[in-house]
Amino acid sequence: MKKILGILLFILMGAIVLSKEVLYVGTNAEFAPFEYMENGEIIGFDIDLINKIGEKIGKEIKIKNIAFDGLLPALQTNKIDLIIAGMTVTKEREKFVNFSNDYFVANQVIIVPENEGTIINMDSLKNKKVGVVLGYTGDLIISKIQGVNKVQYNSAPSSIMALKGGNIDAMILDSVPAQSYVAKNKGLKIIEIDSEVEKYAIAAEKNNENLIKKVNKALEEIKAEGIYDELIIKHFN
Known part of the structure; x- marks a missing residue:
């Protein structure tokens, strides 16, 4: 019974997020050129990308600037709906969040x-x-x-x-x-230095597969339409 209730709760939480007109997205604006402050505004590659994703899934995006080590707790306590912050996919983080397909590779x-x-x-x-x-x-x-x-x-x-x-x-x-x-x-x-290749991805609450599916679909469309390449040129010359 508890297991069934747990599954229903996850489904309900996902449905609530998808029904919202606004998605609150956490970032840490000290990671240029992905996210940083300029003239009092948070800008960067990640910010442009998540706004394009918002357009694709029909949601208004509102950015919250949070200390990097506070992003996961903010997601887990429903203060934000997504994280985009040059966050590397790791097995440890995958225990707590649901990652999208990767959108950038680094070292x-x-x-x-x-x-x-x-x-x-x-x-x-x-x-x-x-x-x-x-x-x-x-x-x-x-x-x-x-x-x-x-x-x-x-x-x-x-x-x-x-x-x-x-x-x-x-x-x-x-x-x-x-x-x-x-x-x-x-x-x-x-x-x-010799270091493992890292993959950046967008994070949602653990088991919120519906939202991540929509994010992944939007990412695919953004890449297929050449929008991703335009953002790369804009931010990385």
């Missing part, structure tokens, strides 16, 4: 001062202070390397400032935002 890199010559790969990070953003993939990767002094920050800009100020020796970040931050901050460079 990790190391950011160091321009005059740094001893850090050349992940192994050379041992005995170094390495900045990561709480909850990001870099945070998870560094945790597996022994001998690294991991320093967690709430945002990528905070970690970048710490690196420029000499408070840390290096920083781990996704490749595309890393390129954006290095381009805007003189005196930094990127070290390419």
Whole structure:
């Protein structure tokens, strides 16, 4: 009986979300060029993409800016309906959310001062202070390397400032935002490393398959119609 009630509850929750005229979407606007603040407005590739998806499924999209490590709790407590935040699909996250098909592929890199010559790969990070953003993939990767002094920050800009100020020796970040931050901050460079390919996807509440099916269908149409390629050119040149 409890199992049946649980299934009915999941179906009901999915139906409630689909019946809403507005979908609240959580992001973390410190991950340029995917999502970032400009003139008081949240913009970026992810924001344009989710708005196009909203048009396809007939929903108004309202963006909520939330700390990255607060996105999953916000989804689980129904404060938001979806997450789009350059979020990597992982087995651990799949325990708590239902992911869409991936919409972007990335990898990790190391950011160091321009005059740094001893850090050349992940192994050379041992005995170094390495900045990561709480909850990001870099945070998870560094945790597996022994001998690294991991320093967690709430945002990528905070970690970048710490690196420029000499408070840390290096920083781990996704490749595309890393390129954006290095381009805007003189005196930094990127070290390419061997890392697993990561897939970014949109997250919905666990077992909300109906909403994810609609998101996936919209993604397919957006790619087939060339809209996705237009957004890539717009945001990544």
